[in-house]
Amino acid sequence: MAVINPQTFFRFAADHHELLIELYQHRDGITETQLLQTARRLSGEGSPAAGYIAERLLALSFIDYAPHATAQYEMTRPFAELMSSLLREYRLTSVEVIRSYFVAMDSMAAEMGEAIAKKDGELLVRAINDSSEHVERMRHDSRRNRDEVIATAVRVKSNQERVPPKQRYEIINRLWTRYLVPLRDMIDTEKAMDAALDCMERTLEAAEECFQIDGAVLPMVTMGWARVRRLRRDVVLDFRESIREIAPLYDELRRENALARGASYALELIAKQGLVKQGLPQRLGLCNWQQQGLFSDSALSAYLLTLQGYVPIRPRSLRRSSATAARDHLRLDDFDARVAAALPIADALAWLSEAYPDMLLGTLLRMYGRMHSGRYGATGFKVDAQAYPIRGATLITHPMSLDRRQESGGRRQESGGKEAGVRRQETSVRP
Numbered sequence: 277m278a279v280i281n282p283q284t285f286f287r288f289a290a291d292h293h294e295l296l297i298e299l300y301q302h303r304d305g306i307t308e309t310q311l312l313q314t315a316r317r318l319s320g321e322g323s324p325a326a327g328y329i330a331e332r333l334l335a336l337s338f339i340d341y342a343p344h345a346t347a348q349y350e351m352t353r354p355f356a357e358l359m360s361s362l363l364r365e366y367r368l369t370s371v372e373v374i375r376s377y378f379v380a381m382d383s384m385a386a387e388m389g390e391a392i393a394k395k396d397g398e399l400l401v402r403a404i405n406d407s408s409e410h411v412e413r414m415r416h417d418s419r420r421n422r423d424e425v426i427a428t429a430v431r432v433k434s435n436q437e438r439v440p441p442k443q444r445y446e447i448i449n450r451l452w453t454r455y456l457v458p459l460r461d462m463i464d465t466e467k468a469m470d471a472a473l474d475c476m477e478r479t480l481e482a483a484e485e486c487f488q489i490d491g492a493v494l495p496m497v498t499m500g501w502a503r504v505r506r507l508r509r510d511v512v513l514d515f516r517e518s519i520r521e522i523a524p525l526y527d528e529l530r531r532e533n534a535l536a537r538g539a540s541y542a543l544e545l546i547a548k549q550g551l552v553k554q555g556l557p558q559r560l561g562l563c564n565w566q567q568q569g570l571f572s573d574s575a576l577s578a579y580l581l582t583l584q585g586y587v588p589i590r591p592r593s594l595r596r597s598s599a600t601a602a603r604d605h606l607r608l609d610d611f612d613a614r615v616a617a618a619l620p621i622a623d624a625l626a627w628l629s630e631a632y633p634d635m636l637l638g639t640l641l642r643m644y645g646r647m648h649s650g651r652y653g654a655t656g657f658k659v660d661a662q663a664y665p666i667r668g669a670t671l672i673t674h675p676m677s678l679d680r681r682q683e684s685g686g687r688r689q690e691s692g693g694k695e696a697g698v699r700r701q702e703t704s705v706r707p
Contacts, residue, residue, distance in 0.1 A: 285336050292329065294318050296338065300359045305342045305350040361420075368424050368451075369417040371458035377414040378472035381407060385472075385479045392479070392486050397493040400483055404500040407476065411503045415510050422514035425451055429521045432529075445529040452526050459515055469511065476504050606632075606639060608646075615652050621678040624648075624655075629666050637667040644676075653680045 289296060295318050299306060306314075308330070315326035323329075333339045338355055342348040351359070360367065384407040391400035428451060432444050439447075462468045480501040487493040571579075614631065621627045624647050628640055635643070648655055657674040664671040 280336055288332060288336055289338075292318070295329070296359070297363075299333075299339065299351055300356065300363070303351075303356075305345075305348050307345075308347045308349065311339075311349060368421050368455055371455060371462065374414060374417060374459070375462060375468060377410050378468055380410050381472045381476055384410070385475045388479045388483060392483050395486060397487060397490055400487070400493060401496050404480075404483075404496050408500055408503050411507045415507050418511045418514045421455060422518050425455070425518040426521050429525055432525060441529060441532045445532065448522060448526050448529050451522060456515070456518055456522060460519070463512065463515060469508070473504055473508050477501065480504065606635070606643070611643060611646075612652070615647060615678075619653055619678055619680050621647075622675075624676040624678055625664050625666075625671065625673065626675075629664065637669060640666065647678060648676060653678050 295315060298314055298318070299311075302310075311330055311333075312326040315329045319326065319329070324332075333349075337352050339349040340352050342350045384403050387403040388400055388407070391397075391403055428447065432439075432447060435444065463470075480497055483497045484494065484501070487497060615621075618627065618631070625644060628635070628643060628647075632640065632643075656677045656679070658677075659674070661672055661674050664673070
């Protein structure tokens, strides 16, 4: 494979950065037709043809042929990792890959020990360079994992796409079980990382003692030792920050998921066995509460629609009082004074008819009853009944007389009143 000129590579990337970003979004590959259409759409005036751009993408190793099709392309792994680092869109590195770094570091520590035993400075420098490559790769993978875990936690918390609790729990649970828990076990329990790094540090200490007067080898040993210490610090820090971000969210979503699964199971049992058989009122102390008389939304909306365009009208004016209502009104204090001035009255009904010629028949009879109450004086009734034509009707009754209240004749009037009270039951009205 020919060497690619970095200047040509980055100049092409600068001229076609929009195309490269869109190709990065097609992580599953892009067909040749889609590639040419995208190149034409993003090309400006005076740009090369789409076919030439596709050939340059292949020649500069931006893309490569997909393994399962000849007319489909995918972005090369080195450039995809560069794009993910630039766009902060990382893919999680599994713990198995990180563990393989420790295995490789054990092998390289053994190679360093062999170089120290032989006092072979060149072999030691090559082994240190190889180990530094693995150390830096592991450190960057750990940092990318941390950034991706935090970004995923932020997306799940914001939940802008309205993902159900079950799916959000599955996302966080996958991060927890596949990445964080194995890494925690490797750091805290098995001590795989500490064992590998301790072995590497002991080897580098021995190399420093062996080549302490070698001005070419000693700086490489010191740099390798610093890389190992930084790796230990960064891996633990990344793990702690990831746990701090994920653990509360994991517990919260686990509770929500357990509640949702429990509610779904309870609803399934209720649908199959019925509500009474579950005994929920006895278990939970539920009370029955029912709303009645509430307007439905549709009925209320329909009523409000009928009010559109409503224009209020003038209220109806109050009717004037009729002559009949005016005649029917009578002040009782005036009536009492008039009756008291007219005492004694030989015939109360005849007196009422003459004193109030416009009084209605119903009011006249009520005033007749008021005169009979005894408040004006003693009442008496004649033995023979008499007919009274009043207001278009004929009243038949025993004439009632009223006398002033006297002390000596009180008992006589009272006895007469009792006798008249029996006769009063015979009073009738004939129209």
